Amino acid sequence: MAPTPRRAKLPNLALERLLASSGMSHHAMARRVNELAGQAGLHVAYTHTSVVNWTRRGMAPKAPVPSLIARALGERLGRPVDVAEIGMRTVRENTAGLGLDFPRDTAEAVRHAVHFWSTVEHLDRRAFLNKAFAVGAYATPVTRWLGVPADPGAGHHGSGRVGHQDLAELWQAADEAQRWDSKYGGGTWRASSVTHCLTRRAVPLLHGSYTDQVGRGLFAVTAELARVAGWSAVDTGHHDIAQRHFIQALRMAKAGGAVDIGCHVMANMALQALLRGYHQEAIDMVQGAYDRARSRAGHRVLGFAKLIEARAHAKANDARAASAALATSERCLEAAEQDADEPAWIRYFTHTRLASDAVEVHRDLRNPAAAWRWNAQADAMNPDSFARSVGLRLTVLATTHLQQHELDQGLAVGHRAIDILGRVASARARDYVADITTTIAPWHRERPVAEFLHRARTELALVS
Incomplete structure (x- = not known):
């Protein structure tokens, strides 16, 4: 019996039409996809022949390259382009370990972080949402940060000089996203666009040339952007994605030697664990963060960590420990008034914020009288x-x-x-x-x- 002939793949007319509309040559498309892949930590070498295979022979490269093709076209067309629009089905990538790495080597850490941010923006979120929050995924990052919270150097030689103005623009983006998140929630377009900022603005800078001082600042602001992205994901219920953002935020804080930001990220991680019902793990994380950063972070940062500890103790029905942590948090806030050069990213933590959370602490402890007292102070928010x-x-x-x-x-x-x-x-x-x-x-x-x-x-x- 003669073998059944293999059906030839049909040309990808959708991709061919978009390519023609964009005015990109096959050579230009291959070159731009190689550049985007390199930024994502992928080593590929596509040529004009590869583009011919995608268009005329209907071949589809492995994930996340289809999303990079769509991004390259979007840049030229001046509008977002979806993977489905280029005639390629969304190729599922194995997301099991994506974004959970915490390498000891700084360069390797940057490569993993860049790959995560460049990939997660285009992945179908359902690939993550079918996985539950895994508190155990925090074990290695927490252990390694507590052991060595700061890398020794942050300078890098690459393409393009990175300066202080670049950092100022990233800090402004992080500040705007945090304020929008507080006002309208993490599901708004501005709050959830932080990942876009990471991939389009921070990632190219990470591949640039910068001194040790600028590099530390770049890693610090990238950590804050990732933290904001993580908290927006928590607020929208995407806890699996949030975990990965927090882990990468903690690693970037370590790369920049920003122990204060690392402590703040750990407090956010502990709060997420608390919200998912892991009270004891939250206590361990935030106590470790506080102790590690006690001599290297400002009082407001330390006070926020103690507030999260108080909330975790209250959930665990430990009134004595909750009250002690809350009192320490309040003392830290008072001492913060004397701190010089306090970072802007922690200024949202005020006495009214502490009072607001204290209401919940005493609700959980079933102490309504204390809850009413704290609420009177929180009403100023x-x-x-x-x-x-x-x-x-x-x-x-x-x-x-x-x-x-x-x-x-x-x-x-x-x-x-x-x-x-x-x-x-x-x-x-x-x-x-x-x-x-x-x-x-x-x-x-x-x-x-x-x-x-x-x-x-x-x-x-x-x-x-």
């Missing part, structure tokens, strides 16, 4: 600038009332929370409102409860 924080605090107040069987007060505060959180793009906000719906379950037959549940479902897309 501006809901226009910190909409999410104010809304979350109101949900905590609502559940505090409900713990005391004060249904009317709890519902009234709960409605105020929805008023604010309805304009915030945040999965975490929905989780906090869901705490209210769980707590009011004993009153589910009451009409005001049914009305509250209906409003939560319709305005926050809450599943009850």
Whole structure:
């Protein structure tokens, strides 16, 4: 019996049309894809023949090259181009270990970080979302940072000179994204565009030439950008992606010798672990961060770490340890007023922020009287600038009332929370409102409860 002839692949007409519209030659396309791949830490050598294979013979390279082809076309066309638009199916990359590396060598660490940021921007997020948060993934990064929190040198010889103005632009981008996140949630376009900033602006600079001083600044601001990206991912419920951003943020902080930023990143990692139910692991992480950075970070940074420790102790129902950590946090904030050259990225941590979190600490400890006292101090927080924080605090107040069987007060505060959180793009906000719906379950037959549940479902897309 004669063998069945292999069906020839059809030409990729979609890619051919876009290539023609862009005005790029086959040589130019191959050259730009090689450049983008190099920035992502990939070693490829495509030629005009490769482009012919993609267009006329319908061949498709392995991930993440299709996304790089789309990016090259987007640059020339002046608009975003999706992988599907170039006639290539999204090729699934093995994401199991992507972004979880914490190499000891600085150059290797940069290569892994760049590959992660260049890849995650184009990957289908469902490839990550089918994986649960794995607190064990933090073991190696935490151990290595606690052992050696600062690399010895940060200078690099590459293409293009990096200067202080480049760093200033990155710091501005990180600051804008953090403020937008606080006001509108991590799901907004500006907050979630930090990964785009990492790949398009920070990555090319990492491949440039810079002195040790500039290099330390570059690694520090890249760490802060990655931290903001991680927190935006936490806020939108993408915890697996957030873990990877935090790990790379911690490694970049180590590369830049920025122990204060490393401590802050570790506190964020601990807060994520706390939100996922790993209270003891959160305590271990944030205590280690505080002790390692005690003589090398400002008081405000240390105070934030102690605040997260207080929250973790409260979740673990350890009132004595929670109170001690909260008191230390407050003392650190008072001492921060005397710190010179305090970094701008930690100034969001004010006494009103501490008071807001202290309300939750005492709610978890079932100490309503203390919660009310702290709430009086937290009321000064501006809901226009910190909409999410104010809304979350109101949900905590609502559940505090409900713990005391004060249904009317709890519902009234709960409605105020929805008023604010309805304009915030945040999965975490929905989780906090869901705490209210769980707590009011004993009153589910009451009409005001049914009305509250209906409003939560319709305005926050809450599943009850």
